[in-house]
Amino acid sequence: MSAILEALKDRVLLCDGAMGTQVQARSLSLADYDGHENCTDILSRTRPDVVRAIHEAYYEAGADMVETNTFGTSPLTLAEFGLEAEAFELNKRSAEIAREAQDKFKGDGRTRYVLGSIGPGTKLPSLGHVDYARLEASYAVQARGLIAGGTDAVLIETCQDPLQVKAAVNGVKIARAEANKAMPIFVQVTVETTGTMLVGSDIAAAATLMNALDVDSMGMNCATGPQEMGENIGWLATSWPRLISVQPNAGLPEVVDGRAVYPLAPDSFAHWHERFILEDGVNIVGGCCGTSPAHIAATHAMLTRLDPRRPHPKARSSVWMPxxxxxxxxxxxxxxxxxxxxxxxxxxxxxxxxxxxxxxxxxxxxxxxxxxxxxxxxxxxxxxxxxxxxxxxxxxxxxxxxxxxxxxxxxxxxxxxxxxxxxxxxxxxxxxxxxxxxxxxxxxxxxxxxxxxxxxxxxxxxxxxxxxxxxxxxxxxxxxxxxxxxxxxxxxxxxxxxxxxxxxxxxxxxxxxxxxxxxxxxxxxxxxxxxxxxxxxxxxxxxxx
Known part of the structure; x- marks a missing residue:
């Protein structure tokens, strides 16, 4: 068993918060993006200092793990910017940057980890936007780079289509078999305020496929705040047989002066995570859109109050129905x-x-x-x-x-x-x-x-x-x-x-x-x-x- 899975058996771990929110707060120029507007992933080549500083801020706030700056770094997604040829190197370099940030905190008695982030891309196979074989091959390239860069696990996140998840999971499995490395696979689905994923899947349908694909952890992220996730996290707590993660937004966005503002304060955010830990037995907590190092710091303080070494996960008596x-x-x-x-x-x-x-x-x-x-x-x-x-x-x-x-x-x-x-x-x-x-x-x-x-x-x-x-x-x-x-x-x-x-x-x-x-x-x-x-x-x- 990998080190990160061993750690998660023993204690609840804290992941980082939003990458995109932090990038946008830095008012970078178009030149910083090498002319590719809104391509955050390219910053791992053009401004590694910015990416590294964001990772360091989350580690400083108390995070046990950070996600690489690779949300949109599959060849298919990068092709929209004409950057598909850079996919492997961008993923590898992004993982290395996260490792460099991790190295800054060595020697303080804590073990930290790096998760390789794999986002959903912009094409949903169940809606006919892309065929499965191309999608699987694209994810395999991304996973090869993340593995080469030294990630501890892969997080397939913000998933809106179970068929897309299947392609990503199998792409990672291809890459880890080639590397002969036991790379854990974590999955987070995104459930809209309608109660389903974007293509209409409910949490049970998604979990049925995830269980059959043998993923190591399933959870939720993005789209809503923690309150809206409560019912589905509760279902996972009583039904899902493996690790559970939850990384909500900082509430539902509100439009203030023409821009989206996420209203949930750090202390309230941490309080919700305390409920998920104590009531639902989740294993990984963290943040998504609108969250900052302040939200992670508040959650770290809550975890430290429960147990200075991180609380042991609550035992769950889940029953999986074939x-x-x-x-x-x-x-x-x-x-x-x-x-x-x-x-x-x-x-x-x-x-x-x-x-x-x-x-x-x-x-x-x-x-x-x-x-x-x-x-x-x-x-x-x-x-x-x-x-x-x-x-x-x-x-x-x-x-x-x-x-x-x-x-x-x-x-x-x-x-x-x-x-x-x-x-x-x-x-x-x-x-x-x-x-x-x-x-x-x-x-x-x-x-x-x-x-x-x-x-x-x-x-x-x-x-x-x-x-x-x-x-x-x-x-x-x-x-x-x-x-x-x-x-x-x-x-x-x-x-x-x-x-x-x-x-x-x-x-x-x-x-x-x-x-x-x-x-x-x-x-x-x-x-x-x-x-x-x-x-x-x-x-x-x-x-x-």
């Missing part, structure tokens, strides 16, 4: 007093209506079918566009790009083709289900799909099929199920709750005496799977009977 998620909301895999219903009408192999709409490129008609299934009670929607004479990948792209913003039910991506699964998941900002894996052709294809599931935070349906074919008898079904469990959970790290077994049922009215008992074999297999692999789910297509 779930799926659409872009908008969370759907528990275990439904209270009901079963999880997977709507099957969006399947070109099973629905003539869907197949005809797909052939006619009637995407609005398909969207209407999806909405109708949700209205009738489907918790999730299976999507399969495979049909002779059709471009399966192109059709899947058209369908998912529309359904992701049109329905509240998570999607089950149903295809035998890996590129189709990958294309669909790169469009989806929720937590989907991959349908499916099996061992019919050995373990290689199943391994690729499980790696895809881990990357995109997806659950997986596993069919009890191996190299000998579809398991029909109960014992055979259990033998394959245990092998699938060991492979998916033990070898590839898929959470057991994200593994959904389909023990297969067969037609019983074939006229063959041996087939008449196949449904009983399936029912017995379901009972044994629930008993022997209790953390996993079971799904079944009853129409096959």
């Amino acid at each position: 779930s799926l998620a659409s872009l908008y909301n969370q759907v528990p895999l275990i439904q209270e007093n009901a079963f999880l219903s997977i709507g099957e009408r969006l399947n070109a192999n099973g629905s003539k209506q869907f197949r005809d709409l797909q052939a006619a490129s009637n995407w609005d008609g398909i969207t209407a079918m999806a909405k109708e299934q949700v209205k009738e009670g489907s918790h999730t929607l299976d999507v399969c566009t495979a049909f002779v004479g059709q471009d399966e990948k192109a059709a899947m792209t058209e369908v998912v790009s529309r359904l992701r913003g049109a329905v509240t039910a998570p999607l089950v991506i149903d295809s035998t083709e890996f590129p189709v699964l990958e294309a669909a998941l790169e469009l989806y900002g929720g937590k989907a289900v991959i349908n499916s894996i099996n061992f019919e052709n050995g373990e290689e294809e199943a391994a690729r799909r499980l790696e895809l599931a881990k990357k995109h935070g997806s659950a997986v349906i596993a069919l009890t099929i191996d190299e000998e074919g579809m398991a029909k008898e109960t014992d055979a079904k259990l033998r394959v199920a245990h092998r699938l469990f060991d492979f998916a959970v033990g070898k590839h790290g898929l959470p057991a709750s994200d593994l959904l077994f389909d023990p297969l049922t067969f037609t019983i009215c074939t006229g063959n005496e041996t087939d008449r008992k196949l449904a009983i074999e399936t029912l017995e297999a379901i009972g044994r799977i629930r008993k022997e692999l209790p953390d996993c789910g079971v799904v079944l297509g009853l129409s096959n009977v």
Whole structure:
């Protein structure tokens, strides 16, 4: 475990406040920005003294960690200023500047840290502004620079779109794998006064994906003051299983003499953080827009009053509910007093209506079918566009790009083709289900799909099929199920709750005496799977009977 994660297990840590607010207060000239107006990130090259002084001011105020001046330093964002070629070096240099500020305070008995800041950029993939692959590659470049500059962790902050977060997390994972470094990943989402992220995701939907992506910390920053964050931080306190952070603005901005003013005073700001610490058990506190070294100093004084060494985090009894998620909301895999219903009408192999709409490129008609299934009670929607004479990948792209913003039910991506699964998941900002894996052709294809599931935070349906074919008898079904469990959970790290077994049922009215008992074999297999692999789910297509 990294040093910063070890420290956070033991005590609450204080992050810095706003970088942009402090830069704007210095009345810099256009020349300071090398002609790139409002490109704060360029100051790490043109005015490192200014950036270093801001870091030092926050450390002096009592901060345990500062964020690098890299909020907009991904190649995609820098390209808006024609600076994309400088992305790696700007990130590396920004991290080094923060380290230089940190070095000034060595020897005083306190350990300080540097977080590599990764902002959301200006393009939201769930709204079609940018494709996933370009976004992930851009974040990988940024993360390489931050790692090379010596950051202790990466903070993906001010997130407004879960799909953007997924691209950033996976970009960081690519970079840290290349560097062979255990770089912790922290995420902070921004919830507007409407109660959701900008694209409409609630806190539970975002947390479902973050948990599936194995991020080390989740929290909130920006958009509002601490009071408006209280309800969602409370939800995280009772539900989120890992570290929690909170960095609010200094209240909601007010317009005074034609400019935005953040009204929350340092002492009131610190008081809110005390409540978050004592009531909600948060692990990291700090500030965002409108906060200053004075706000951090007041929070430092509060923390020192609670414990001169920093207070130990309050123990939380959080309960995480295994779930799926659409872009908008969370759907528990275990439904209270009901079963999880997977709507099957969006399947070109099973629905003539869907197949005809797909052939006619009637995407609005398909969207209407999806909405109708949700209205009738489907918790999730299976999507399969495979049909002779059709471009399966192109059709899947058209369908998912529309359904992701049109329905509240998570999607089950149903295809035998890996590129189709990958294309669909790169469009989806929720937590989907991959349908499916099996061992019919050995373990290689199943391994690729499980790696895809881990990357995109997806659950997986596993069919009890191996190299000998579809398991029909109960014992055979259990033998394959245990092998699938060991492979998916033990070898590839898929959470057991994200593994959904389909023990297969067969037609019983074939006229063959041996087939008449196949449904009983399936029912017995379901009972044994629930008993022997209790953390996993079971799904079944009853129409096959």
